[in-house]
Amino acid sequence: MITRFSTALEPDLLAAFDLFLTRHGYQNRSEAVRDLIRKNLVDEQWRSARGSVVGVISLAYAHQQHKLQDHLTDLQHEDHDLILSTTHIHLDHDNCLEVIMVRGPASRVKTLADRLIALRGVKHGGLTITASGQVSK
Numbered sequence: 001m002i003t004r005f006s007t008a009l010e011p012d013l014l015a016a017f018d019l020f021l022t023r024h025g026y027q028n029r030s031e032a033v034r035d036l037i038r039k040n041l042v043d044e045q046w047r048s049a050r051g052s053v054v055g056v057i058s059l060a061y062a063h064q065q066h067k068l069q070d071h072l073t074d075l076q077h078e079d080h081d082l083i084l085s086t087t088h089i090h091l092d093h094d095n096c097l098e099v100i101m102v103r104g105p106a107s108r109v110k111t112l113a114d115r116l117i118a119l120r121g122v123k124h125g126g127l128t129i130t131a132s133g134q135v136s137k
């Protein structure tokens with residue numbers, strides 16, 4: 001069952017939202033709103049999760065990007081207690097893929113992934129997590 005609700009937005013915000021729909025290939029606003037709500041609810045659930053999670057952070061980047069490798073290493077050393085292993089794959093002449101296996105409190109793992117993915121030069125990044133059996137929702 002679907003419930004309709006209406007909402008009010010400033011014109012500028014709506015215009016920006018419509019551009020977002022175009023960029024992401026949404027056919028209508030409803031589907032995009034549903035996805036954004038789900039994403040935020042999952043995110044919140046995640047951040048409030050207690051206990052330990054295990055996950056994989058993947059990062060695709062061009063290794064020539066100035067100081068990017070230093071920043072990646074610095075951030076990983078700051079949270080060295082979260083990191084189980086890091087695998088670096090040279091994809092081609094310019095591009096690298098780094099796969100980092102992590103274990104620790106959900107909020108810290110998510111924050112680390114966010115910081116790594118946000119680094120300038122990281123073209124694509126992701127975090128896949130699974131519960132280690134100690135997570136309570």
Ligand code: NI
Nearest residue numbers: 063089090096
């Ligand atoms: Ni490489």
